[in-house]
Amino acid sequence: MKTLTDLSPSEVRDVFREMRLPSFRSDQILQWIYKTGATSFQEMTNLSKSLREKLTAEWQLDSLREVKRNKAKDGTIKFGFSLHDSHIIESVLIPMETGKQTFCISSQVGCTMGCKFCNTARMGLTRNLTASEIVCQVLHLYREAELSENQAFNVVFMGMGEPLANLDNVLKAIAILTDKNAMNLSRRRITVSTCGIVNGIRRLAREPHPPQLAISLNAADDETRLKIMPITEGNPLSELLDQLKRYPLPPRERFTFEYVLIRDVNDRDEDAANLPRLLNKLRYKINLIPFNPFPGSDFLAPDTARIEAFQQILFKKNVTATIRKSKGQDIQGACGQLAASLGTELE
Numbered sequence: 166m167k168t169l170t171d172l173s174p175s176e177v178r179d180v181f182r183e184m185r186l187p188s189f190r191s192d193q194i195l196q197w198i199y200k201t202g203a204t205s206f207q208e209m210t211n212l213s214k215s216l217r218e219k220l221t222a223e224w225q226l227d228s229l230r231e232v233k234r235n236k237a238k239d240g241t242i243k244f245g246f247s248l249h250d251s252h253i254i255e256s257v258l259i260p261m262e263t264g265k266q267t268f269c270i271s272s273q274v275g276c277t278m279g280c281k282f283c284n285t286a287r288m289g290l291t292r293n294l295t296a297s298e299i300v301c302q303v304l305h306l307y308r309e310a311e312l313s314e315n316q317a318f319n320v321v322f323m324g325m326g327e328p329l330a331n332l333d334n335v336l337k338a339i340a341i342l343t344d345k346n347a348m349n350l351s352r353r354r355i356t357v358s359t360c361g362i363v364n365g366i367r368r369l370a371r372e373p374h375p376p377q378l379a380i381s382l383n384a385a386d387d388e389t390r391l392k393i394m395p396i397t398e399g400n401p402l403s404e405l406l407d408q409l410k411r412y413p414l415p416p417r418e419r420f421t422f423e424y425v426l427i428r429d430v431n432d433r434d435e436d437a438a439n440l441p442r443l444l445n446k447l448r449y450k451i452n453l454i455p456f457n458p459f460p461g462s463d464f465l466a467p468d469t470a471r472i473e474a475f476q477q478i479l480f481k482k483n484v485t486a487t488i489r490k491s492k493g494q495d496i497q498g499a500c501g502q503l504a505a506s507l508g509t510e511l512e
């Protein structure tokens with residue numbers, strides 16, 4: 166069956182035009198889906214019964230089925246969603262101290278990038294998500310968060326998968342989320358996190374309204390980075406930084422560099438001291454993320470004193486560096502811990 170949430174608002178209008186329906190009908194339906202949060206045509210009470218039945222027979226709205234949820238002590242909720250082919254993805258609803266909510270969503274079933282500190286890497290890649298499967302994660306979390314229409318929320322592509330390896334569908338989903346006739350989300354509220362695929366960043370830079378960019382850096386030299394991130398092989402730091410220098414970063418915005426701190430791997434004083442030298446000439450902040458253990462992982466997080474010492478070295482060089490307080494650790498919902506704990510397919 167065709168999926169309406171795979172279409173941009175202008176494509177939805179085209180579909181309804183072909184069905185010889187007036188344009189206000191498509192506006193009504195978009196309103197129901199993206200503003201009211203309707204999950205079926207039957208809820209759309211300002212459509213005639215016959216139109217609702219016709220649409221129900223031909224189109225589906227939701228491409229996800231919730232199959233699991235775990236709530237952490239800190240209020241973070243991790244959802245497991247089943248896709249039409251029974252594969253499972255995970256998304257996380259994170260209440261922030263600021264009162265805002267962050268929706269951490271997936272872009273692929275699994276991931277092929279192989280970062281050693283990430284549980285998703287162990288799954289390998291099954292497939293890319295469609296635009297609808299990305300958009301519907303946001304819609305599900307939006308309904309769960311029970312936000313009022315004007316209440317802001319953030320969307321971060323930091324769940325399962327490398328978004329720049331599924332860029333067509335990620336860009337289409339972002340176009341739907343930011344369209345004023347759909348979710349009307351500001352591009353500044355969307356962050357795409359990448360392990361540093363240079364070609365993908367180059368393509369993103371050509372977008373008229375690129376989202377915020379976060380780069381999973383994790384080392385200040387290629388040698389250390391290669392030990393934990395195989396992607397470094399074809400995407401050396403020199404090329405990555407060269408591309409970032411050309412990125413059309415709007416005034417007052419800056420890159421976020423994520424740095425997963427792993428004991429005895431990348432947590433030395435000299436690693437911290439090398440970062441400002443490497444990132445010189447960029448506007449940026451650094452998110453320090455103490456490694457989040459997962460079953461079978463070989464790494465450990467540094468102790469608190471080491472983490473704070475690392476941060477102090479950055480402070481002395483006037484670098485904005487925050488230590489990310491991990492959310493949802495007790496439900497394996499923190500950074501790098503997502504791995505569709507149900508298995509990739511429903512039994």
Ligand code: SF4
Pocket residue numbers: 276277278279280283284285286324325326327359360381501
């Ligand atoms: S950290 Fe991101 S890019 Fe690396 S393996 Fe995990 S999901 Fe893939």
